[in-house]
Amino acid sequence: MKSPLRFSPLVLSALRRHRLRTWLTILSVLIAFLLFGLLQALNQAFYGGIKSAGRRILVSMSAESLVEPLPRAYAAEVAAMKQVRRVAYEVWMGGYYQHHNQILYALAVSPRRWLAEERRFLILAPRRESAWLKDRSGALIGNLVARTYGWKTGEIVPMRSDIWIHPDGRNTWPVRIDGIFSSTKKALGEGLLVHYRYWNDGMGNPNNVSLLRIEVSHLRDLGHVARSIDARFANSPYPTRTASAQTFIKDFINQTADIGVIIEDILAAVFFTMLLVTANTLTRSVRERSGEIAVLQTQGYSRPLIFSLILAEALVLVMVGALAGIGLAALIVQGLRGALEAYLPYLALTRQAILMALGLALGFAALSSLLPVLQVQRLRTVDALRRG
Amino acid sequence: MRFFREIWALLRISIKSLPRRLDVVLVAVAGFAGVVLVLVAVLSIGQGFKRTLTATGVPDVALVLRKGTGAELSSNLTLNDTEVIGGESGVAMGPHGPLVSPELLVVINRRKRGSRVETNVPFRGVGPAAFVLHPHVHLVAGRLFRPGLNEVIVGRSASRSFAGLALGDHFRSGHLLWHVVGIFSDNGGIHSSEIWTDLPTLEGAYQRGDNYSALYVRLRKRSDYARFRAAVEHDPRLDVRVEPEMRYFAKQAETLSKFIDVAGTILLVLMGLGAIFAALNTMYAVVADRSREIATLRILGYTRLPVLVAVLLESLLFAAAGGLAGALLAYFAFNGYEASTLANFSQIVFRFRVSPSLMGTGIVDALILGFLGGIAPALRAARRPPAEAVRTL
Amino acid sequence: MSSVPPPAIQMTEVSKHYRRGDETVHVLDHFTLTVEPEAFVALMAPSGSGKSTLLNLVGGLDRPDSGRIEIAGTDLATLNEAALTRWRARNLGFIFQLYYLIPVLSAARNVELPLLLLPLSREERHRRVEAALTLAGLPAERHRFRPTELSGGQQQRVAIARAIVTDPPLLLCDEPTGDLDRSAGDEILNLLQTLNERLRKTIVMVTHDPHAATFASRRIDLDKGLVGERRPAT
Numbered sequence A: 001m002k003s004p005l006r007f008s009p010l011v012l013s014a015l016r017r018h019r020l021r022t023w024l025t026i027l028s029v030l031i032a033f034l035l036f037g038l039l040q041a042l043n044q045a046f047y048g049g050i051k052s053a054g055r056r057i058l059v060s061m062s063a064e065s066l067v068e069p070l071p072r073a074y075a076a077e078v079a080a081m082k083q084v085r086r087v088a089y090e091v092w093m094g095g096y097y098q099h100h101n102q103i104l105y106a107l108a109v110s111p112r113r114w115l116a117e118e119r120r121f122l123i124l125a126p127r128r129e130s131a132w133l134k135d136r137s138g139a140l141i142g143n144l145v146a147r148t149y150g151w152k153t154g155e156i157v158p159m160r161s162d163i164w165i166h167p168d169g170r171n172t173w174p175v176r177i178d179g180i181f182s183s184t185k186k187a188l189g190e191g192l193l194v195h196y197r198y199w200n201d202g203m204g205n206p207n208n209v210s211l212l213r214i215e216v217s218h219l220r221d222l223g224h225v226a227r228s229i230d231a232r233f234a235n236s237p238y239p240t241r242t243a244s245a246q247t248f249i250k251d252f253i254n255q256t257a258d259i260g261v262i263i264e265d266i267l268a269a270v271f272f273t274m275l276l277v278t279a280n281t282l283t284r285s286v287r288e289r290s291g292e293i294a295v296l297q298t299q300g301y302s303r304p305l306i307f308s309l310i311l312a313e314a315l316v317l318v319m320v321g322a323l324a325g326i327g328l329a330a331l332i333v334q335g336l337r338g339a340l341e342a343y344l345p346y347l348a349l350t351r352q353a354i355l356m357a358l359g360l361a362l363g364f365a366a367l368s369s370l371l372p373v374l375q376v377q378r379l380r381t382v383d384a385l386r387r388g
Numbered sequence B: 001m002r003f004f005r006e007i008w009a010l011l012r013i014s015i016k017s018l019p020r021r022l023d024v025v026l027v028a029v030a031g032f033a034g035v036v037l038v039l040v041a042v043l044s045i046g047q048g049f050k051r052t053l054t055a056t057g058v059p060d061v062a063l064v065l066r067k068g069t070g071a072e073l074s075s076n077l078t079l080n081d082t083e084v085i086g087g088e089s090g091v092a093m094g095p096h097g098p099l100v101s102p103e104l105l106v107v108i109n110r111r112k113r114g115s116r117v118e119t120n121v122p123f124r125g126v127g128p129a130a131f132v133l134h135p136h137v138h139l140v141a142g143r144l145f146r147p148g149l150n151e152v153i154v155g156r157s158a159s160r161s162f163a164g165l166a167l168g169d170h171f172r173s174g175h176l177l178w179h180v181v182g183i184f185s186d187n188g189g190i191h192s193s194e195i196w197t198d199l200p201t202l203e204g205a206y207q208r209g210d211n212y213s214a215l216y217v218r219l220r221k222r223s224d225y226a227r228f229r230a231a232v233e234h235d236p237r238l239d240v241r242v243e244p245e246m247r248y249f250a251k252q253a254e255t256l257s258k259f260i261d262v263a264g265t266i267l268l269v270l271m272g273l274g275a276i277f278a279a280l281n282t283m284y285a286v287v288a289d290r291s292r293e294i295a296t297l298r299i300l301g302y303t304r305l306p307v308l309v310a311v312l313l314e315s316l317l318f319a320a321a322g323g324l325a326g327a328l329l330a331y332f333a334f335n336g337y338e339a340s341t342l343a344n345f346s347q348i349v350f351r352f353r354v355s356p357s358l359m360g361t362g363i364v365d366a367l368i369l370g371f372l373g374g375i376a377p378a379l380r381a382a383r384r385p386p387a388e389a390v391r392t393l
Numbered sequence C: 001m002s003s004v005p006p007p008a009i010q011m012t013e014v015s016k017h018y019r020r021g022d023e024t025v026h027v028l029d030h031f032t033l034t035v036e037p038e039a040f041v042a043l044m045a046p047s048g049s050g051k052s053t054l055l056n057l058v059g060g061l062d063r064p065d066s067g068r069i070e071i072a073g074t075d076l077a078t079l080n081e082a083a084l085t086r087w088r089a090r091n092l093g094f095i096f097q098l099y100y101l102i103p104v105l106s107a108a109r110n111v112e113l114p115l116l117l118l119p120l121s122r123e124e125r126h127r128r129v130e131a132a133l134t135l136a137g138l139p140a141e142r143h144r145f146r147p148t149e150l151s152g153g154q155q156q157r158v159a160i161a162r163a164i165v166t167d168p169p170l171l172l173c174d175e176p177t178g179d180l181d182r183s184a185g186d187e188i189l190n191l192l193q194t195l196n197e198r199l200r201k202t203i204v205m206v207t208h209d210p211h212a213a214t215f216a217s218r219r220i221d222l223d224k225g226l227v228g229e230r231r232p233a234t
């Protein structure tokens, strides 16, 4: 069997004919795929957190708005429902350190329940765990926050809150750091956890919570449980809205801006432009060689073979550019990850994105060689020979 | 003179030969158009957002918040604060006493129109002086709410963007039913994204007693601000902070604008590089196509500089055409496009704004790219010895 | 200064080589030539022997490695690139085998191109273009045709009109009939003869065609002494 690689000198010589043009085209493709890679990583940074939320978790909040509380008593009522395995609750502290823009992702939680749910994602000495459980005004913090502010265990952090003001008008919520954990869940590394009772006592015992986190026993119960919770409280002074945790995260992101749509639009524009440029380059190079191609035809090269040669040329151009572009994007993302971990913990170039890029590159090569192939199709050998 | 006649002769040839090289030209123009379209579209988001927030408020109004709070939603003041602040120096007086408006801001869940996304729409309870303190706000349809009857007026943008907020609609929030009796405009400001009712009704609905979020204070003169601020912040009866209303809203635009500026710059640099490569490719092709003409003219006595200028002008011409096309495309596709985003836990509706100056920026950027992509090929065209060009034909 | 006019072309000991890979091609090797004013000289040599190189040197399109080239008393080595270009516009007309007309411009516009370099009014330019085209023998109704709408002979007439429209004393013709059939070629050669006799143009024509050479007043065979031998590069 003869290897199709024996035609490679033909393809390479075509690419070498105008080195500058070849390089410029490869660079254009490189830029397009670099952009693709970076935008995909950004997309992942925004939406990547969705999957990290447990699939069997429901979130219940005030139906009126995000900032309205629910009575803590709801937790017990929901926990009593048959298909519910566990209920945790939390209060969003709205914390910050020194200045409003140094946000602390602080939650007031019931410590035992929180640990029961998250312990498997944490790396934390049991000694620290028990220290926190005993310390009502203590906090556990993620390693990323600790690194950002250089905090050590035992230190007292003068946290302030944007939302919660003590009855006497102060908004300071000082906490002692009882432990610093690292976590396989990236978002947790940014977290700061305090006792629910610390908040509740500080506020004069309103016995409210921001939201309930409900784990159902079986995935299939998810919709049913959500509906029955909302039905149960519909006519109370505090109606609820219950949905899967993933839905909540997605809604929140989509409220910020429909980033996915914007990114797709930009990519479409970029790719369309690049396609045009690459196709044009190929068209020119084929047009310049119409004489040679006609000669090949007189030598018994079939049309399909000639098409394959053109396609191979396009593939080399596009693949070299695409691989370099994606590779560069991967390097950049890798480099940025450390620096941006605190802001965009999910920033990453996923394998899925890379495969998508390769698929796009293939399609891109096929599309951009379409025009020159059509041109050859129309080319009559005799005319081409006469034109020289 | 001769210099310009030479350039003109070269340009006339290139213009006349445009139809013959239409494909190359269109690719070049489309390349520039694509870059400018994306650039202008991205920047128009930031511009529109910034404009909505900077169009909010008037210079002689100050905003009083509880000390330590960053935003209205988290601030908390009482009736007692209103009275003390109303008595401070610098506060303008109206027929019924000091011109101040205590306002309570909450957010309610509303569905975004045409989607299933639940969003947080700001709901503001205002005092009787509100329309004096927010002079941009005026009714455009229906009538004003009557106090105590759960009637609301809805900002024009909110009414368009969120479900169930059209004139005459009733909507349920919590366990109360609200009736939309009017639609108002804020002349492009942020209040267009809000729902308004009277303060006591909202306080009652949300069990806030006589607590509210922020006090808007009309000053006698703009220059009274410093005096007013000093008085309020040093008053031992108060625990509040003061900010000019306009600055408070302008600040809220900062994070998003910065993000868009950074992302836009990275995008511009990368797409710009791509466009330069494409332009280089195109212009080298153009120069190759025209090498015979150029050589002929050089033999006839045409000098180098006009050749360089003419090729560069051609590149700039493509850039200008592409830039203009991209800017116009962006204008027709995105100008006025209404979007909303979350800031401080509530939705702000804003319009993408493709301003003439932004379009100008896009075209200028295209020209810069055209220059960068055209200069090397132009130099090559001008430097090439005509004898060589003629020989290799 | 003597009262005798200087030669139209005086080449003294001119050498020119090209590099091709690691090989040096000596095209001209200490080449000397004198052409008197108002002469019509045919330079005969086979293809690839360096005729075009020679004309390019005379026309200032290329510089010699060594030796001296004087055209009507002007030493080309004393002119810089810009001055040389300007000098070319006033003193030379080029005529090529492949005409080198601009395909998107009409015949008249092509002929006007060199005039744009001179401070002339539009009317004056128009008048001179018409005169040159008429003199070159292009029928008046074809003056607005594009090159592709003209026959080869007519295209060469346009090229000749373009060469003489600024009234330069010297015409350089590089195989002007190489792409024409016999009868069209003869017409062009007759036209060159007329230009030489009536307008007193000095004409240097290079050709490898002995028949074409018979139209000139003087014939120089260059197959010896022009082409240097190939030597390896040092």
Ligand SMILES: Nc1ncnc2c1ncn2[C@@H]1O[C@H](COP(=O)(O)OP(=O)(O)O)[C@@H](O)[C@H]1O
Pocket (backbone or CB within 6 Å): B388, B391, C018, C019, C020, C025, C027, C045, C046, C047, C048, C049, C050, C051, C052, C053, C054
């Ligand atoms: N720019 C150049 N670079 C390399 N070789 C050249 C160059 N110009 C001419 N030659 C070579 O010099 C020789 C003479 O060329 P030319 O003057 O065009 O000959 P002619 O016009 O008599 O056919 C040929 O061998 C040609 O290949």
Ligand SMILES: [Mg+2]
Pocket (backbone or CB within 6 Å): C048, C051, C052, C174
């Ligand atoms: Mg020759």
